[in-house]
Amino acid sequence: MANGSATRRELADRPELSPPTVLEGQATIFEIERDWRPLAGALLPAPLPPVKALLADFARYTTENRWNQKVHEPSARVLRVAATWLGADTVFREEDIRAMHRAFGGKGRIRGLVAFLDQREQLVTSPPRRNSDEAFVQRTIAAFPPRISDELGTWVGVLRGASRSHHLVTDYATLRRYLIYLATPLAAWTTRYTTLRQVTEPDVTAAVTAVKGPRAHERAVAVRSLFRALKHAKLVFVDPTRGLRITRQELLPTTLAPDRLAGLLETSSNPATRLVLALVALHASSGTDLRNLVLSDVLLTRRQLLIRRPHGRHVVHLDDTTAALLHAWLRYRHQRWPRTFNSHLLVTQQTANATDPVSADYVYRRFDPAGLTQRAVRADRILDEARETEDPVHLVRVFGISITTAMKYIHTAHPHRGGPIPR
DSSP states (O other): OHHHHHHHHHHHHSOOOOOOSSOTTOOOOOOOOOOOGGGSSOOOOOOOHHHHHHHHHHHHHHHHTTOOHHHHHHHHHHHHHHHHHHOTTSOEEHHHHHHHHHHTTOOSOSHHHHHHHHHTTOEEOOOOOOOHHHHHHHHHHHTSOHHHHHHHHHHHHHHTTOSTTOOSOOOHHHHHHHHHHHHHHHHHHHHHOSSGGGOOHHHHHHHHHTSOTHHHHHHHHHHHHHHHHHHHTTSOSSOTTTTOOOOOOOOOOOOOOHHHHTTGGGGOOOHHHHHHHHHHHHHOOOHHHHHHOBGGGEEGGGTEEEEEETTEEEEEEOOHHHHHHHHHHHHHHHHHOTTOOOOBSSOOTTGGGSSOOOOHHHHHHTTGGGTOOHHHHHHHHHHHHHHTOSOHHHHHHHHOOOHHHHHHHHHHHOGGGOSOOOO
């Protein structure tokens, strides 16, 4: 017992420790990724005053943003380890913060802590990671035999804008879809040919007609893209898709039964959900529109929302119901996250601590309790307006859609107009 008491006294008298980042005068020989796993369950030394101050600032930040304990505690542990081992006043690397989070179990979200350090100008952000779609494209292409792999790489290069005459740059998400559409034909051709130059028109026709409906059209678009790019790069002499003809089956907008829309706003008491439902059901806003809205797009005195789209801007004139729901959401947003730096109109517990927009899935899930989808509700609203007019320009002005899309709704609402549906 006496020895145990002496040991406790020695521990109590031990000075507070906080190892320095680098010994004075010591230079970095080479960079290596740190392994933080040994500290996952380690007993940390008592924090020095600078570390205590930093942790106190973080606690105030999480309290003001109403984090719960399950979110706060893992992030606070990461911050304490980082500040103790690297210094409370240092500028942290985002890679280290995220590596610690993974090493300590990866519980909760770390982007709130990253945003906190970034606001304090104590963070060096990570270089942009390679897009997952890009990684898929490169990995898929590399799996083919060398010559065909090189030809597919040329195709990707042309679509990505490597050719000066190819002005439009295709994103990697589209290239990923093309490779998925082409998976079966490419696998078959690889077993028979050593180069895509050997693919013939009958090969292409057989590949496309092997599937039906939308899948045939998707495959035709992808294979045409592939061989047109190879022809442009002069890797094939004859384009085997030049005689390819696939008619696309047009999916016309459909209406929803009135009882399915009745009481839509009553399916939720959440202010954000009710605002989303109103903007889609009454103003036909798209999911992308809602995710991209920022506070500066809200023109309260004019009762307007400014929708920014790639092809221009669209002004939404708010009715009484939507204006009231917008006011209710803004009040709730301010009360719930008074100090958030996120400028987006819609925020959640996760995005309030960062600058990201809400996910597309967040918008779509608002319609789940009613058993509906965002796209179906939006289409129903436009179609309902189309029944009241035969003027496609009116739909363009009210909803900011293209004239081609407006014509499809007009043809659906007024089939007696006749004529082909525009593409």
